[in-house]
Structures are given as structure tokens and as C-alpha cells.
Amino acid sequence: MIPSAPIARLDWRTVLGLTDGDVADISEVRAAQLAAVHRFTIPRLAIELGATLLLFLSLYGYAAGLMLWVWAGITVFAAVAIAAGRLRSRNWSAASRSRRELHDETLRSIFMGALWAVPPVLFASVGGIEQHLSLWTITVALMAASALLLAPVPLATMLFVAMLSASLAAMMILIDLPLIAGACVGLGILLVACCLASGRNFLMRKQAELQLSDRDEVVSLLLREFEDxxxxxxxxxxxxxxxxxxxxxxxxxxxxxxxxxxxxxxxxxxxxxxxxxxxxxxxxxxxxxxxxxxxxxxxxxxxxxxxxxxxxxxxxxxxxxxxxxxxxxxxxxxxxVTAERQTSEKINHLARFDPLTGLPNRLQVTEALAQALADADQWRSKCAFMMIDLDRFKAVNDTLGHQIGDRLLSRVSERLSALMTASELCGRLGGDEFGVVVRDASDPARILRLGKAIIHELSRPYEVDQHTLYIGASVGTAIGPRDGRSVEMLIRSADLALYRSKDAGGGHYHAYEPQLHAHAEERRVIEIALRKAIEKGEMHLCYQPVVSAEDASLTGFEALLRWTHPEMGVISPAKFVAVAEEARLIAPIGEWVLRTACEEAVRWPSDVRVAVNVSTEQLHDSNFVTSVISALSHSGLPPHRLELEVTESVFMREGSGAVAVLGQILDLGIHLSLDDFGTGYSSLGYLSRTRFSTIKIDRSFVQGAARNAPESLAIVRAIVAMADSLNMTTTAEGVETEEEYLMIRRLGCRKIQGYLFGRPMVDTEARKLFSTLTRSAA
The missing domain is CATH 3.30.450.20 (PAS domain)
Incomplete structure (x- = not known):
């Protein structure tokens, strides 16, 4: 429904034509007033001529003949001239009229009112009761006719009636009838009041009609456009x-x-x-x-x-x-809505399925686990969650490349799917980690057999691109609700069991136990070492180039944190970052990373940006924004040269305030990047509510597109189209070959990051790139 605009309130000054007020269509209302008056031109002329004739005949022989003839002649001439002028006017039906034209009509009414106010005063002393009664009757009739016919122009009617009412009252006083004089005044006041009310109603009605007409035109136009x-x-x-x-x-x-x-x-x-x-x-x-x-x-x-x-x-x-x-x-x-539905289905599939393996992604796995827990609680039964981590998979990636690794993951997913029944759901949680939701875990022996079968199947050799590959699998299991009454608790319990299996050398199955001492001890040692790592200078940053897809020019670096312990050696960020987050050490470590990256970026050319990964836990720290401002202030780096990278997991905590923190970061002029898009939770709704400047496309999509895999091609195109529509830039990760580079550029990605253009390097090596570029340009 099209809402109608409220009718503007008409004050009395606007009604009388003394001002136009705040009425938008007042000129059209004025035109309607004058048109209504002009429609009664002939009846008014007939009434005035008839009244003149009757008054002349009633006073003839009693009043002075010359004065009576002069008055009658002037009145007839004025009435005919005014009527002729109205009839000759070509714009009496114009769509809009001005207030000045309305005042002209008022002046004509005043002139005629003055002519008709003369007889009661001039001829009050002539004749008898019959002549006085004739004067009174004809004048009152004119007053009533004017109030009826001239109601659309209240000021003209009011003045006409007032003049005639005063004239009659004066006549009654002259013939010594004061009570009748008062009655004449009262009649005049009554007619004036009725005229004002009638005039105001006329104006408001015309205003409403005009607004209704406008709305009808809009509705007609919309209907025509709708039909077309x-x-x-x-x-x-x-x-x-x-x-x-x-x-x-x-x-x-x-x-x-x-x-x-x-x-x-x-x-x-x-x-x-x-x-x-x-x-x-x-x-x-x-x-x-x-x-x-x-x-x-x-x-x-x-x-x-x-x-x-x-x-x-x-x-x-x-x-x-x-x-x-x-x-x-x-x-x-x-x-x-076929196209919209197909797009929605593609986006929904992207949000719930892993594009590389076709298995449910982490979001769908967690939803299935939540439902299994709810059913187990309702029916007093048990469910289970298995976490699977591939052994020696990293060696495949390091020696044969990620393309072979991705194909291997696809074969792994096929074997896992073949082991599943209607009671289980298998999904990829990310990287080389998989999860299995067992809806009915009432038989512990069956769970054990499934775990052993997974290890056996995944440990058989794989034939991938003429390579015979041998990997294994470690499995950790937790039973719900015994080992966790929530999804998070159950996953953590299974994760602890998985760590126990990995600690045993891989290829093992382990169920969760309340005390996993070995794993806890390792994490405790890492936590203790982390607390002194920065102080001892054990941590440093490496920088991986990010280049333009159009001409391969350097646009920035991603700062990557590295830790080398004197006894434990190089410790993977995947291991110590999780410990840092759990031990609440990520805030000081993240602050050091920010400060160091900004200090290094100041030494680069002014058009080169530095990207820093931000943990979800950092965004929940109340001092995070302050630490960002401090890093920029002390280094002198302009905010627009800093880009903070977050993952989709930041949106998983409802009411955590992370979105508000991101908004404060954006207000500082800092750019935001959404990392590993589509591989995790895929919180697509936040893309429209958080102003990300960059979406980073995961390596699995990039390499799938390079293989001309239809699903990967469609997903990359969808991500690029979505990013373009939201004014975001896309960065393709993991580009390692020239073929991948050419394919990604054709698909519309604007930036590229990968081994093809440089591995992570220390700060001095990164600076050498600029001198190399300068010499090349020279």
C-alpha cells in the first residue's frame, strides 16, 4: 500500500487568503476556490439584477428619483462589468492560481458590498413599513446568497456580509428600532461564522481531493510499470x-x-x-x-x-x-524467482559444504552434533563425536605440493564417506582434520570398530597422479553427554583424545579420559615457554608478498608470526597460537606483532600495505583498540596502510562485542580482511553488516579452479561477484604455478598471494625486494 501524506493543517490566516501557510499544493487549492466562484457568475448576476429591480420598484415614488436612478445604474453597470470580466477570462479553470488573484476577487466583492450597503442607510427615512421591510428582506437575501455562493472565498464573503449587516443595523437605528439592529448584527455574525466554517471545509476537502488524485496517479503508474x-x-x-x-x-x-x-x-x-x-x-x-x-x-x-x-x-x-x-x-x-533460488542454493551449499571434498563443513558438523546431543538428552541415550587427523599429510604437501595434497584429501573423503551409515555424518573441519557425528553411540564396541576401520581404511596406500602415497590417521572420540553436555565441550574432549592419539605416534584410536596427562603437560610446557618467548627474543615476523593480479606489482605483505624455541625448535603457529589463546597470552603477543609490523612497514614505500592476522580472542580484549592506536602512533604508520585479517570464527560468539570492535577499527581508517572465506563457518550475513575491504579466497578454491573443477570455478566466480557487488577486493591464496595465476586473473581476483611470488621472508629480505624493484625500474 502506498501511504498517503497527512493533510496539512489550515490555520485561519491561510483560510482567509492572508498567507499560504505550509500547504505544498496551495496554488491548486486557490485555483479551485476561484473556479467555484466563477461557476456561479451567471446566477450571481441574475440575483444582483433581480434584487436591484425589486429594490428600485419598492422605493420608486418614495425616494429621490435622481439618487435612486444613479444608485441603480451604478449597481447594474458594476454587476454586469464584473460578470463580463469573469466570463471573458480565459484562465478561470487554470490548474494553479496565486493569492493575488484571490485578493482581486475579494476587492470585487468589497466593491459590490459597498454598493449594496448604500440603500439601507441612504433610503432609511423614506416610505413606510412596507419600504423598510423591502429593504430589509432584499438585503438579508443578498447576505444569505453571498454566504451560500461565495463560501469558497471566505474573506470576500465575510466582508460582503459584514458590510451589509452593518448597513442594516444602521438603518434600524435610524428608524428607532435598536433591538432589530442588534438582531441584524447577530445575523451577520452567524452568517460570517457559517461562511468561515464552510470555506475552511471547502479548502480542506479540495486539498484532500488533490492528494488523493496524486496518489491515484502514482498507483496507476506503478501498476503500468508492474504490468510492463x-x-x-x-x-x-x-x-x-x-x-x-x-x-x-x-x-x-x-x-x-x-x-x-x-x-x-x-x-x-x-x-x-x-x-x-x-x-x-x-x-x-x-x-x-x-x-x-x-x-x-x-x-x-x-x-x-x-x-x-x-x-x-x-x-x-x-x-x-x-x-x-x-x-x-x-x-x-x-x-x-528461479534465478534467486538457484543463487541462494549455491550460497547455502557454499556455507554448509566443503568445496574441496564435498563433505559437510564445520558449520554443518556442529549443527548435526548439537542435534545429536539434544536427542541423546531427550531419549536418555548416547551420541559420539570423532575427530580425525591425518598423519604425515604435511609431508605430502611439502614434498609434492598442495595440488597433490588436495587430491589426496578428496580420496580420503571418499573412503570416509564409504564407511558412514545413516547413523553417522562425516565432515571436514579444516585442513587435514575431519569429524564424525555418531547419532547412536549406545554400543561402545561399535564405536571402537568404526574408529579402527577409519584408521585402517585411511592408512591403505593411495594412487594419486602416478604417485603412491602412504599416510595414516589418528582418531579421538568423546561420548556425549558423558564427556560434554555442549557442542564445544564435546568437541574439546574429542580433541584432547586426538592429541593423545597423536602423542602416541599417530595411527591410534583413543577415547576421551578425564585425565590426559601427557597432552596437558605438553601444553603446560608450551604455555610456560610462551610467557617468556617475546622477552627472550625467540619470536620474529616473516613477510609474504601480496601482488596485484593485473601486473604482478607488489601491493603489500602479510606479517606471519614465527617462534623458534632453543630446545623445542621451530614450533608451528597452529600449535602455540591455540595455547596462547587459551592461556590469555594472545593479547601481549598480538600487541608485539602489531607494533613490530607497523615499525617495519614505515620503512617501506608509502603505497605498500602490511596485513596482520588478528585472533578472535584479541577482539574480545577490551584494550585491543587502544593497542592498535598505540602501534600506529608510535610507528607513525598511516592507518590506511594497515590491514587486519580475521576469520569467520569471530562471528560465532553471539553478543561477544567483536563486531562492535571491528566497527571501531574501521572508524580509525584501518582496512579489514576476511581470511579463509568459505572453509569455516561462512557467516555470510556479516559481509553486509561489516565493511570488509578484502575477502581472501582459500587455497583449495584456487587450486580447484586451476584444475577446471566446475564446483571450484563456480564458487570462485560467486565469491568474486559477491565481493564486487559489496565493493570488496578479493585476494587468492596459495597460488604456486603460472597456470593458477592466469586462471585466477581471468576469474577476476584482484590480488594474489602464494609461493609463485614469494615465500615468507624476514624483514631484511623483504626490504631487498624494494631495492630490486627500484633497480629494475631504473
């Missing part, structure tokens, strides 16, 4: 559910002529071949029920098969009744 649209149409059925008034757009959507569709069953047209079998889709049954119950419905989605092709329609409609309440049928609107 390419995807939407109007539809109408009668009480027997047969099509009537078939629009050209609906006929086009159904693939038939409009005349051929008149009178045909709407439901039968929608059902298609399923009409005879009665095997209708549920949405069509819902539509039939709404039509049967004569209920309104909105945005009802249903599949429609037309000439063997299934389309998706969205319908809305309301029942129609005549004035007697008789049901006439339905009238509604429809649209073809």
Missing part, C-alpha cells in the same frame, strides 16, 4: 479457481496465449503433469488449501514444471468479495 515488468505479473481467478483477465506477462510465464488461458484451472496449470497422478508438491497443496479456505497468503514459494523445465514461483494474493459479501475469487501477484 519482465519478471512479475498480476493474476486473477474466479470463485471456481479458473483464470480470468489473464495478463500478457502471466501468459508469457506459462508459455501460452492469454486468450487460451481464460477459464482454465489455475491449479491444474501449476500442477502440470502431476495433475493426473495427484502427486503434488507440498507447496501446491498449501496453495490449494489457502484457496479453499479463502485465506490471504504472501510470498508462497512453489515449484512449477513448464515444458519439462522446473521453475520457482513466488505468489501472493487476497480473496475478493463484492459489496454484498459474495466471494468472487482471488487476485494477486506472482514472480519468477
Amino acid at each position: 515488468g519482465d519478471a512479475d505479473w498480476l493474476w486473477q481467478i474466479d470463485a471456481s479457481r479458473s483464470l480470468t483477465h489473464v495478463s500478457s506477462r502471466l501468459a508469457f510465464a506459462l508459455g501460452e496465449e492469454a486468450l487460451a488461458l481464460e477459464g482454465r484451472s489455475f491449479l491444474q496449470m501449476l500442477a502440470g503433469d502431476s495433475w493426473d497422478s495427484g502427486d503434488f508438491p507440498p507447496p501446491l497443496r498449501t496453495l490449494a488449501e489457502r484457496l479453499k479456505q479463502r485465506e490471504s497468503f504472501s510470498d508462497l514459494m512453489l515449484p512449477v514444471t513448464l515444458k519439462g523445465v522446473t521453475r520457482w514461483w513466488k505468489l501472493s494474493a487476497s480473496p475478493r468479495f463484492d459489496e454484498a459479501g459474495v466471494f468472487l475469487g482471488f487476485r494477486g501477484v506472482g514472480s519468477d
Whole structure:
């Protein structure tokens, strides 16, 4: 429904024409006032001429003849001249009139009022009661006629009536009738009040009519545009559910002529071949029920098969009744939303499935585990969660490259899927880590057999691109709700069990135990070492180049944290970052990384940006924004040269305040990047609510696209199109070959990061790149 604008309040100054007030369409209202007056030009002239004749005849022989003839002549001449002027006017029906034209009409009324105010005063002393009564009657009749005919122009009517009322009162005083004089004044006041009220109602009514007319024009325009649209149409059925008034757009959507569709069953047209079998889709049954119950419905989605092709329609409609309440049928609107639904399905698949393996991703696994826990709690049963980590997989990536590693992950997923029954769901959690949700874990022996079978199957040799590969698998299991009553607790318990299996050398199955001493001890040692790592100078930053996809020019570096312990050696960030987050050490470590990266970036050219990874835990630190401001201030690095990278996990905590912190970061002029997009939680809704400047496309998509895998190509295109529509830049990670580079550039990615353009390097090596570029340019 198109809302109508509220009618502006008319004050008395606007009603009298003394001001235009705040009424937007006042010129059109003034035109309506004058048009109403002009329509009564002939009746007014007839009344004035008749009144002049009657008054002349009643006073003839009693009043001085010359004075009577002069008055009558002037009055007749003025009435005829004013009427002729109105009739000759060509713009009396103009769409808009000014306040000055309204005042001209008022002046004419004042002039005629002055002429008619003369007789009661001038001829008060002539004749007898008959002449006085004639004067009184004719004058009162003129006052009443003026109040009736001149109501649309209240000021003119008020002055005309007031002048005649005062004239009559003066006559009554002259003939010594003071009470009648008071009555004349009262009559004048009454007529003036009625005139003002009538005039105000006229103006408000005309204003409402104008607004209604404007709204009707808008509605007509919208309907015409709606009918001319390419995807939407109007539809109408009668009480027997047969099509009537078939629009050209609906006929086009159904693939038939409009005349051929008149009178045909709407439901039968929608059902298609399923009409005879009665095997209708549920949405069509819902539509039939709404039509049967004569209920309104909105945005009802249903599949429609037309000439063997299934389309998706969205319908809305309301029942129609005549004035007697008789049901006439339905009238509604429809649209073809096939493209939107297909896009939604692709995005939903991207959000819930891992693009490399086709398995459910972490989001779907956690949802399935939450449901399994809820069912176990309801039915007093058990569920289980298995975490699977591939052994020696990193060696495959390091020696043969990530392409072989990705193909290996696909083979692993195939073997895992073959082991699953209807009671289990297997998904990829990320990297070389998989998870299995067991909905019914009432038989511990069966869980053990499944764990052993997974290890056995994944340990058999793989043939990948003429390479025979040997890896293994470690499995950790937790039973719910015994080992955890929430998803997070159960996953953590399974993770601790997995660490126990890895500690044993891999290729083992271990169930969660309340005390996992070895694993806890390792984490304790790492935590203790972390607390002194920065102080002892054991940590340093490496920088990996990020280049433009268009010309391979250097646009920035990603700062990567590295830790080399004097006894434990190089410790992977995947291991110590998790410990730092759990031990609440990530804040000082992250602050050092920020400060060091900014101090190094100041030494680079002014157009080179530095990207720093930010942990989810850092965003939950109340001092994080302060530490960012401090790093920029002490280093002198402009905010626009700093980019903070976050992962989708930052949005998993409801009400954590992380989104608000990101907003403060953006307000400082710092850029935000969404890392590993599509491989984790895929919180797509936050892309429209958080102003990311960059989306980083995971390496698995990049390499899948380079292999011309249809799914990866479609996903990369979807991500690029989505980023472009949201004014974001895309960065492709893990580009290692020239073929991958060319493919990614053709797909529209704007930036590239990978071994093809440089491995992570220390700060001095990064600075050498600039001198090399300078010499090359020279």
C-alpha cells in the first residue's frame, strides 16, 4: 500500500487568503476556490439584477428619483462589468492560481458590498413599513446568497456580509428600532461564522481531493510499470479457481496465449503433469488449501514444471468479495524467482559444504552434533563425536605440493564417506582434520570398530597422479553427554583424545579420559615457554608478498608470526597460537606483532600495505583498540596502510562485542580482511553488516579452479561477484604455478598471494625486494 501524506493543517490566516501557510499544493487549492466562484457568475448576476429591480420598484415614488436612478445604474453597470470580466477570462479553470488573484476577487466583492450597503442607510427615512421591510428582506437575501455562493472565498464573503449587516443595523437605528439592529448584527455574525466554517471545509476537502488524485496517479503508474515488468505479473481467478483477465506477462510465464488461458484451472496449470497422478508438491497443496479456505497468503514459494523445465514461483494474493459479501475469487501477484533460488542454493551449499571434498563443513558438523546431543538428552541415550587427523599429510604437501595434497584429501573423503551409515555424518573441519557425528553411540564396541576401520581404511596406500602415497590417521572420540553436555565441550574432549592419539605416534584410536596427562603437560610446557618467548627474543615476523593480479606489482605483505624455541625448535603457529589463546597470552603477543609490523612497514614505500592476522580472542580484549592506536602512533604508520585479517570464527560468539570492535577499527581508517572465506563457518550475513575491504579466497578454491573443477570455478566466480557487488577486493591464496595465476586473473581476483611470488621472508629480505624493484625500474 502506498501511504498517503497527512493533510496539512489550515490555520485561519491561510483560510482567509492572508498567507499560504505550509500547504505544498496551495496554488491548486486557490485555483479551485476561484473556479467555484466563477461557476456561479451567471446566477450571481441574475440575483444582483433581480434584487436591484425589486429594490428600485419598492422605493420608486418614495425616494429621490435622481439618487435612486444613479444608485441603480451604478449597481447594474458594476454587476454586469464584473460578470463580463469573469466570463471573458480565459484562465478561470487554470490548474494553479496565486493569492493575488484571490485578493482581486475579494476587492470585487468589497466593491459590490459597498454598493449594496448604500440603500439601507441612504433610503432609511423614506416610505413606510412596507419600504423598510423591502429593504430589509432584499438585503438579508443578498447576505444569505453571498454566504451560500461565495463560501469558497471566505474573506470576500465575510466582508460582503459584514458590510451589509452593518448597513442594516444602521438603518434600524435610524428608524428607532435598536433591538432589530442588534438582531441584524447577530445575523451577520452567524452568517460570517457559517461562511468561515464552510470555506475552511471547502479548502480542506479540495486539498484532500488533490492528494488523493496524486496518489491515484502514482498507483496507476506503478501498476503500468508492474504490468510492463519482465519478471512479475498480476493474476486473477474466479470463485471456481479458473483464470480470468489473464495478463500478457502471466501468459508469457506459462508459455501460452492469454486468450487460451481464460477459464482454465489455475491449479491444474501449476500442477502440470502431476495433475493426473495427484502427486503434488507440498507447496501446491498449501496453495490449494489457502484457496479453499479463502485465506490471504504472501510470498508462497512453489515449484512449477513448464515444458519439462522446473521453475520457482513466488505468489501472493487476497480473496475478493463484492459489496454484498459474495466471494468472487482471488487476485494477486506472482514472480519468477528461479534465478534467486538457484543463487541462494549455491550460497547455502557454499556455507554448509566443503568445496574441496564435498563433505559437510564445520558449520554443518556442529549443527548435526548439537542435534545429536539434544536427542541423546531427550531419549536418555548416547551420541559420539570423532575427530580425525591425518598423519604425515604435511609431508605430502611439502614434498609434492598442495595440488597433490588436495587430491589426496578428496580420496580420503571418499573412503570416509564409504564407511558412514545413516547413523553417522562425516565432515571436514579444516585442513587435514575431519569429524564424525555418531547419532547412536549406545554400543561402545561399535564405536571402537568404526574408529579402527577409519584408521585402517585411511592408512591403505593411495594412487594419486602416478604417485603412491602412504599416510595414516589418528582418531579421538568423546561420548556425549558423558564427556560434554555442549557442542564445544564435546568437541574439546574429542580433541584432547586426538592429541593423545597423536602423542602416541599417530595411527591410534583413543577415547576421551578425564585425565590426559601427557597432552596437558605438553601444553603446560608450551604455555610456560610462551610467557617468556617475546622477552627472550625467540619470536620474529616473516613477510609474504601480496601482488596485484593485473601486473604482478607488489601491493603489500602479510606479517606471519614465527617462534623458534632453543630446545623445542621451530614450533608451528597452529600449535602455540591455540595455547596462547587459551592461556590469555594472545593479547601481549598480538600487541608485539602489531607494533613490530607497523615499525617495519614505515620503512617501506608509502603505497605498500602490511596485513596482520588478528585472533578472535584479541577482539574480545577490551584494550585491543587502544593497542592498535598505540602501534600506529608510535610507528607513525598511516592507518590506511594497515590491514587486519580475521576469520569467520569471530562471528560465532553471539553478543561477544567483536563486531562492535571491528566497527571501531574501521572508524580509525584501518582496512579489514576476511581470511579463509568459505572453509569455516561462512557467516555470510556479516559481509553486509561489516565493511570488509578484502575477502581472501582459500587455497583449495584456487587450486580447484586451476584444475577446471566446475564446483571450484563456480564458487570462485560467486565469491568474486559477491565481493564486487559489496565493493570488496578479493585476494587468492596459495597460488604456486603460472597456470593458477592466469586462471585466477581471468576469474577476476584482484590480488594474489602464494609461493609463485614469494615465500615468507624476514624483514631484511623483504626490504631487498624494494631495492630490486627500484633497480629494475631504473
